Amino acid sequence: MGDKVLTANRLTDGIAVWLDANGTWVTSLQDALVARHAEAVAALEAIGKTSYADNLVVDVAVVDVQETDGVLWPLRLRERIRAQGPTMEYAPGYKPADPAFIAV
């Protein structure tokens, strides 16, 4: 079983968030808690259900990641884009996604 993190979107503003080791929903994938075995994943899923029921987040999902030199890299392109934002300059003051991170 590969490494996994828990992700969702915040109810109030819809921003993509990940669950960190403190049980807080944070806006950076790199701060996410990584689950490396089945019990840990089950625990993540349980927290996800609770957060959903507590109306903190919506669209909760478990996402596959690979950890290389401390950098978390989602296996799915979709999740890499979610982690970094749109992949081109889209508005002044907002950085586009890092092409190296996004690449397949």
Next chain:
Amino acid sequence: MTRIWRETGFVENDPWVIETEEVNAGEGQKPLLSLEELVAKADESNEVGFGVLIKPADDVRKLEPYLYRLELVAVAFPAFNDGRAFSHASLLRERLGYTNELRAVGDVLIDQVPHMLRCGIDSFAVTNETAIKRLTEKRLPEIPHYYQPTARDAEPGKSYSWRRQAKPAA
């Protein structure tokens, strides 16, 4: 717990029962028949006072010959987003001219009650807690300006023939 609501308030001692394998109409209760059962029973007797439950895929126009013998027509919303019963209700009132009680059963939520009322539904079997609470408080999330005529009687709206307005509260 399911309660029956009408615009005059919650109704106690409602006799109608949707029969299942576990539940049968008992003393003082009356079964809501399926469309097929209603047609069969009505054809073989002279009874009146029937109740019928219309499912989304039913052809509500089949009720036409039996309307005057119906005390209650229930239209089912198995999921709140299955909107077929809005058309059943509209046809019953506008096309068939049915005038007795027309009840919404199933997934009856507060946000759809105003639509149901406008389609001519006048009683509601409500289980959802928020819906019961809001109906008790008479707080319907209604928009009293209408852009289309519907089964339910309404005041003419301003300027254009298709507009209507909610009738002032009695």
Next chain:
Amino acid sequence: MYRYDEFDHAFVAERVAQFRDQVERRLSGELAEDAFKPLRLMNGVYLQLHAYMLRIAIPYGTLNSKQMRMLAHVARTYDRGYGHFTTRQNLQFNWPKLSDMPDVLAELATVEMHAIQTSGNCIRNVTADHFAGAAADEVADPRPYAEILRQWSSVHPEFSFLPRKFKIAVTGAERDRAAIQVHDIGLHLKKNDKGEIGFAVYVGGGQGRTPMIAKLIKDFLPEEDLLSYTTAVMRVYNLHGRRDNKYKARIKILVHETGAEELARQVEVEFAALKDTELKLPEADVAAITAYFAPPALPQRAEGWENLARWKKADPAFSRWVHQNVQPHKNPDYGMVTISLKPIGGIPGDASDSQMDAVADIAEDYAFDEIRVSHEQNLILPHVALADLESVYRGLVAIGLAEANAGLITDIIACPGLDYCALANARSIPVAQEISRRFGNPERQAEIGELKIKISGCINACGHHHVGHIGLLGVEKKGAELYQITLGGSGDEHTSIGEIIGRGFEPEKVTDAIEKIVDTYLGLRNDPSEIFLDAYRRVGPQPFKDALYGDSKAEAA
């Protein structure tokens, strides 16, 4: 354009209050997500990859400067300073907070705008020809009827929980600029032999997973029967449209499975009962609504002719822009201007808040305060005096929206794709940008001529790729993006669905593939006046397959 009366203002205010209550109940937890979702969708609120998305309705693509400035204000105040104009003539904001939305909607209401029914299983924005009321070839302005349908379909209690979304388009010319044949209901406004106004009614068109061309089910529907007939179609659909499978729930499937003739018969039965009811449209009502769409009083500006000739001679870039982006107006002293939202290498359909404000200023100063959004993701100023074209052009140059590419290869339609959309399998925007840069040279574009590229990032086809002369469909294969090419699609009065040409292309190979297609076309066209679409229809796919895949078998991806 239509102006709200007291009734309209009251309705929108009540709707905002209703939604505010629903949002509060959602944030407090009293309303669960699955019950809230259809309610928020009916107020145009989606949840996307990065954030919520709010889709604002721009009825039949018509707005004025005050409304455009409000969109700019919303972009600036509640979002990240820009908006995206869509293939259904609406506007999308990509970063609004749910908690802010009632306030956003309240602000929009002050300028007669809303986000009602821009999503959900209900009747959506009724779209129309973006040149309505100005085009030289127009028989009648479709917008009054779009407005009547818009009003009638607003919070219709019987049709708010349809099997699926429902899209209506209206056109008023023989040339169909509203793509009516790929809509659930397409209305072709026309006159009969007696000169009476009515509609040819098409039903069951659509793109997506199973693209289908609409079927003509009524040759001539008299004007007064518009609402009763539409009600009949909606009721048949509401009762019989499939609800067992989301991908088979549109009316096009019902038409396909029932048969157009039988469906038309069912509609006629229902229509017969509705025809002489309160749904009949009184002439006075139609006249009253039509009056809102009376064209502005256009003063004679004959000096424009001479000036224009002079300016064109002095500035080749301006000349190119006039040639490509200005279309003939009913009034010979005027032209219809296309403001391309496809700058070379830019994001198709996007505009910043300052660009929106500038367009508002130009519209107010030179265009009788009227702006349109086309389904090709451009803005239109339908009434501009030839004498003012130079000033308009300078204004557009200043904000980077003067690309002379309307209808050319770099005028690309692209959905937001995987950069934004939770439904997408692949990105659209970077593909569009690369193609745009490769073909950016103005001479080259002019040489190639009219060529409509449309890109969708998933099977839902929001980029309308099925009706692109060249269509690109992004798919996911083994975790990577792949692009399927279709050729020969068109959304005009000779609607055709593009044909898949062969196996797909990796992102880095797409632009070269487009180049091969273009070179093949240039090599086999009769002469420069034979546009790509016509050449393709003449020669078929084989020359293009040969060019792209050589002698090897081309299996569809």
